[in-house]
Amino acid sequence: xxxxxxxxxxxxxxxxxxxxxxxxxxxxxxxxxxxxxxxxxxxxxxxxxxxxxxxxxxxxxxxxxxxxxxxxxxxxxxxxxxxxxxxxxxxxxxxxxxxxxxxxxxxxxxxxxxxxxxxxxxxxxxxxxxxxxxxxxxxxxxxxxxxxxxxxxxxxxxxxxxxxxxxxxxxxxxxxxxxxxxxxxxxxxxxxxxxxxxxxxxxxxxxxxxxxxxxxxxxxxxxxx
Amino acid sequence: xxxxxxxxxxxxxxxxxxxxxxxxxxxxxxxxxxxxxxxxxxxxxxxxxxxxxxxxxxxxxxxxxxxxxxxxxxxxxxxxxxxxxxxxxxxxxxxxxxxxxxxxxxxxxxxxxxxxxxxxxxxxxxxxxxxxxxxxxxxxxxxxxxxxxxxxxxxxxxxxxxxxxxxxxxxxxxxxxxxxxxxxxxxxxxxxxxxxxxxxxxxxxxxxxxxxxxxxxxxxxxxxx
DNA sequence: AATATTTTGTGATTTGCATCACATTGCATA
DNA sequence: TATGCAATGTGATGCAAATCACAAAATATT
Numbered sequence: 350x351x352x353x354x355x356x357x358x359x360x361x362x363x364x365x366x367x368x369x370x371x372x373x374x375x376x377x378x379x380x381x382x383x384x385x386x387x388x389x390x391x392x393x394x395x396x397x398x399x400x401x402x403x404x405x406x407x408x409x410x411x412x413x414x415x416x417x418x419x420x421x422x423x424x425x426x427x428x429x430x431x432x433x434x435x436x437x438x439x440x441x442x443x444x445x446x447x448x449x450x451x452x453x454x455x456x457x458x459x460x461x462x463x464x465x466x467x468x469x470x471x472x473x474x475x476x477x478x479x480x481x482x483x484x485x486x487x488x489x490x491x492x493x494x495x496x497x498x499x500x501x502x503x504x505x506x507x508x509x510x511x512x513x514x515x516x517x518x519x520x521x522x523x524x525x526x527x528x529x530x531x532x533x534x535x536x537x538x539x540x541x542x543x544x545x546x547x548x549x550x551x552x553x554x555x556x557x558x559x560x561x562x563x564x565x566x567x568x569x570x571x572x573x574x
Numbered sequence: 575x576x577x578x579x580x581x582x583x584x585x586x587x588x589x590x591x592x593x594x595x596x597x598x599x600x601x602x603x604x605x606x607x608x609x610x611x612x613x614x615x616x617x618x619x620x621x622x623x624x625x626x627x628x629x630x631x632x633x634x635x636x637x638x639x640x641x642x643x644x645x646x647x648x649x650x651x652x653x654x655x656x657x658x659x660x661x662x663x664x665x666x667x668x669x670x671x672x673x674x675x676x677x678x679x680x681x682x683x684x685x686x687x688x689x690x691x692x693x694x695x696x697x698x699x700x701x702x703x704x705x706x707x708x709x710x711x712x713x714x715x716x717x718x719x720x721x722x723x724x725x726x727x728x729x730x731x732x733x734x735x736x737x738x739x740x741x742x743x744x745x746x747x748x749x750x751x752x753x754x755x756x757x758x759x760x761x762x763x764x765x766x767x768x769x770x771x772x773x774x775x776x777x778x779x780x781x782x783x784x785x786x787x788x789x790x791x792x793x794x795x796x797x798x799x
Numbered sequence: 800a801a802t803a804t805t806t807t808g809t810g811a812t813t814t815g816c817a818t819c820a821c822a823t824t825g826c827a828t829a
Numbered sequence: 830t831a832t833g834c835a836a837t838g839t840g841a842t843g844c845a846a847a848t849c850a851c852a853a854a855a856t857a858t859t
Contacts, residue, residue: 412713413716415720415721415725421715432701432705433705433706436701437702437706442709443712465697466694476661476701477662480704483657484662487668490711492639493715493719495639495758496640524807525807536806536807537846540809541808572640723815749835750837759816759817760818761837762817762837762838763815763816764837765836765838765839803858804858805855806855807853807855808851808853810850810852811848812847815844815845816845817845818842818844819841820839820841820842821838821840822837822839822840823836823838824837826833827835828833829833
């Protein structure tokens with residue numbers, strides 16, 4: 350299915366500035382798909398020559414660790430996915446899977462590159478994105494390994510609240526097992542800590558629905574490790 | 575001190591292709607320094623509008639974690655440093671410190687950007703570098719948190735051997751405390767595991783000099799966690 | 800609606816490693 | 830060459846969290 354990219358409501362700052370020519374090129378060289386929760390967007394180990402634009406929805410980036418499936422991070426539309434593999438070995442080094450309903454555009458790598466070459470704003474935007482990701486990965490590296498479980502869980506909840514949903518109340522788009530693989534702990538610990546937070550009145554827990562009642566406490570817990 | 579970048583022996587593929595004009599611009603807008611072990615290259619929390627080119631030597635990228643100084647990774651010349659902070663907040667989010675003698679060039683951000691804009695090859699090289707780093711950070715994320723200490727130490731030793739020194743025999747450019755902060759463990763555990771590896775004939779340890787005697791064993795240990 | 804399957808809750812036990820404590824060695828500076 | 834401080838080696842102890850083992854809910858499937 351092809352759409353007119355000129356009509357796409359999800360354009361970023363830079364893509365808004367693309368020339369009609371570039372936009373036409375995009376329109377004619379991309380495949381747009383609607384996905385449902387659980388659908389695979391990128392699969393580790395497979396061949397790929399596409400860059401993927403996540404138009405709407407949430408996805409998890411994950412890969413096989415030595416013992417468990419590791420969830421590296423949760424990403425939110427709009428964002429580009431798969432540049433590392435497309436630029437590098439062409440074999441995907443990680444998987445991306447929708448964790449909500451989502452819409453994605455598969456963009457041919459050559460088309461993507463030619464647009465990149467033509468458009469400085471777009472290039473800067475992509476580089477900025479990489480820079481942001483690199484900083485995030487540094488901080489994650491320092492925090493995840495040094496903090497205790499309660500601290501990491503608090504961080505994750507604050508992330509969902511502040512960055513993903515921008516609301517104190519949300520439905521966790523992950524099972525406890527997945528949550529554990531994101532936060533580097535065991536499924537049982539996730540269950541226990543969530544119950545504790547609920548018992549202490551820090552969150553209200555109802556199935557996968559979470560309401561943050563006391564953000565200050567969560568921040569405290571995050572800082573104490 | 576200013577040097578003629580046209581004579582720089584450490585140019586990468588892309589910088590070799592820069593126009594004389596760009597190279598002159600570089601030559602006139604950079605500061606070259608010789609550093610000794612322990613000298614700071616980038617300091618967390620300080621203001622910066624430079625990109626840094628590490629011409630020769632090794633450096634550690636590190637930042638303050640909630641409890642310890644966390645070493646994120648060891649980098650080797652030639653490489654660019656400081657792009658994330660320069661592109662983003664202008665306040666350095668992490669430190670970089672020489673761990674051997676090193677030579678660095680401080681390049682004004684605006685000059686760096688104008689060269690980036692002028693030169694597609696160079697842009698691609700930078701983006702590729704980011705992609706490689708992102709993949710590395712994903713793998714680190716999955717491995718460091720899932721493996722046991724012996725596995726992580728084995729990984730680190732293999733990294734030094736294969737990627738940094740390209741030799742089975744090298745002098746660790748880190749104290750055990752630093753090594754611990756790189757490998758996410760305690761100083762005492764580093765000491766113990768290194769002794770174990772020595773006792774088992776996997777490495778020969780002599781002060782900070784390490785000789786890898788049995789790489790196969792190290793790989794085994796790495797895989798067993 | 801009935802059955803199977805996945806997800807979640809929670810106690811009991813085990814364990815890898817941090818922490819503590821101190822001895823020893825190496826290295827720098829007077 | 831002596832003196833001081835930083836880096837290392839190694840045992841004893843404590844603890845956070847993994848693992849094990851089920852029960853109970855919740856979802857999916859027929």
